[in-house]
Amino acid sequence: MRSNGDRISNWCDKALGYRFSDAELLNRALTHRSASAENNERLEFLGDAVLGLVIADAMYESKADAPEGILSRFRSELVCGETLAEIGREIAVGPQLIMGSGEYRSGGYQRKSVLANAVEAVIGAVFLDGGFVAAREVILRFYAGRLASLPDEDELKDPKTRLQEYLQSRQLVPPDYELSDVSGAAHAQTFVVSCCIGSLELVTSGTGTSRRRAEQAAATAALEELGHG
Amino acid sequence: MRSNGDRISNWCDKALGYRFSDAELLNRALTHRSASAENNERLEFLGDAVLGLVIADAMYESKADAPEGILSRFRSELVCGETLAEIGREIAVGPQLIMGSGEYRSGGYQRKSVLANAVEAVIGAVFLDGGFVAAREVILRFYAGRLASLPDEDELKDPKTRLQEYLQSRQLVPPDYELSDVSGAAHAQTFVVSCCIGSLELVTSGTGTSRRRAEQAAATAALEELGHG
Numbered sequence: 001m002r003s004n005g006d007r008i009s010n011w012c013d014k015a016l017g018y019r020f021s022d023a024e025l026l027n028r029a030l031t032h033r034s035a036s037a038e039n040n041e042r043l044e045f046l047g048d049a050v051l052g053l054v055i056a057d058a059m060y061e062s063k064a065d066a067p068e069g070i071l072s073r074f075r076s077e078l079v080c081g082e083t084l085a086e087i088g089r090e091i092a093v094g095p096q097l098i099m100g101s102g103e104y105r106s107g108g109y110q111r112k113s114v115l116a117n118a119v120e121a122v123i124g125a126v127f128l129d130g131g132f133v134a135a136r137e138v139i140l141r142f143y144a145g146r147l148a149s150l151p152d153e154d155e156l157k158d159p160k161t162r163l164q165e166y167l168q169s170r171q172l173v174p175p176d177y178e179l180s181d182v183s184g185a186a187h188a189q190t191f192v193v194s195c196c197i198g199s200l201e202l203v204t205s206g207t208g209t210s211r212r213r214a215e216q217a218a219a220t221a222a223l224e225e226l227g228h229g
Numbered sequence: 230m231r232s233n234g235d236r237i238s239n240w241c242d243k244a245l246g247y248r249f250s251d252a253e254l255l256n257r258a259l260t261h262r263s264a265s266a267e268n269n270e271r272l273e274f275l276g277d278a279v280l281g282l283v284i285a286d287a288m289y290e291s292k293a294d295a296p297e298g299i300l301s302r303f304r305s306e307l308v309c310g311e312t313l314a315e316i317g318r319e320i321a322v323g324p325q326l327i328m329g330s331g332e333y334r335s336g337g338y339q340r341k342s343v344l345a346n347a348v349e350a351v352i353g354a355v356f357l358d359g360g361f362v363a364a365r366e367v368i369l370r371f372y373a374g375r376l377a378s379l380p381d382e383d384e385l386k387d388p389k390t391r392l393q394e395y396l397q398s399r400q401l402v403p404p405d406y407e408l409s410d411v412s413g414a415a416h417a418q419t420f421v422v423s424c425c426i427g428s429l430e431l432v433t434s435g436t437g438t439s440r441r442r443a444e445q446a447a448a449t450a451a452l453e454e455l456g457h458g
Contacts, residue, residue, distance in 0.1 A: 041296065053282045067271070189415065
């Protein structure tokens with residue numbers, strides 16, 4: 001019969017390609033706060049910072065011509081909760097989690113935020129156990145496919161920037177954005193903004209929970225109208 | 230006669246306690262965007278991430294009992310622009326900066342954001358030149374005094390939390406916060422919130438650019454009234 005420790009250690013060998021000197025650290029990284037006060041939240045904090053640096057460094061190296069703003073957007077995309085939850089599913093961290101029975105029964109082991117946090121905590125644990133170089137290796141293993149297929153820089157630009165560049169490349173004046181409506185209670189307002197491109201006789205409209213979001217939505221609609229959505 | 234390179238290299242020995250293998254990296258870290266397209270902005274992005282990890286790790290080690298939220302607040306305080314600009318002045322990075330003459334004449338070499346960015350860029354350059362361990366040493370040298378005199382955990386708690394804990398410790402019910410006024414244009418609103426502690430017949434008021442900020446201001450006023458500001 002195999003113990004729980006063996007199971008976790010086998011999973012770790014396979015998923016991380018890393019063997020812990022201090023198995024307790026790995027256990028801690030897999031312990032959800034529903035199971036114990038000795039849970040993975042502090043390791044998650046640390047792992048988030050390790051991940052941030054390793055991905056920043058990878059962006060710096062692989063996008064040698066990209067300005068800081070683009071590096072930053074690439075990184076945000078790669079370290080967001082959504083991506084981390086995907087990685088959590090890929091390495092099947094869910095079934096290894098130690099959680100309270102209520103949390104477990106309600107499906108907590110497959111919840112995105114739980115998976116994302118566990119991935120960060122595991123990274124933090126490797127950093128403490130084996131240092132920066134070991135943690136970097138594990139992260140680059142998690143991200144190998146994603147780093148090999150990074151999107152084009154243009155795709156990461158926001159709609160307002162893309163619209164502006166599109167118009168500029170055709171020697172057209174930039175669009176005018178105008179706030180046309182605000183509604184809703186003070187803490188939950190809805191903004192409506194129009195985007196007007198006089199030279200093309202095009203007016204589109206966008207809605208959002210902030211003026212900025214509404215402007216981006218209006219720009220997206222304009223790009224779609226222009227066949228560049 | 231000493232060359233510019235000698236001057237920078239002597240400054241670096243003294244300020245960082247680190248000698249670069251690749252002097253070009255140090256030059257780049259000291260080049261403001263007003264001087265060249267080959268400036269320090271990408272290094273700043275990288276250095277920010279290095280700093281984030283080193284300080285996260287230092288918090289993890291030195292605040293062994295603090296929950297994630299407190300670690301995160303300690304770190305924010307330590308890596309904010311204000312602190313980085315202080316460090317920039319302490320190591321006298323300003324006079325080493327390479328900037329456009331307009332920017333220089335307008336006093337750019339002593340502007341806080343310029344100093345803060347240069348400190349991050351220098352950290353990024355050390356990381357690339359000497360690796361994580363070398364960068365950590367430089368950062369811990371910059372932060373030695375600050376890490377030795379970290380504030381009490383309580384001081385970092387936000388006013389609403391401190392007020393709630395104060396009342397709880399006296400078995401009093403938590404305060405009621407009520408929005409009493411919103412004014413100003415949609416994108417520049419001012420919120421006024423009252424904080425009411427029925428059991429103490431105390432009502433205070435706070436103003437802010439968001440409901441949350443107004444609540445914190447009202448809680449601060451209540452703490453002051455109670456002699457716990």
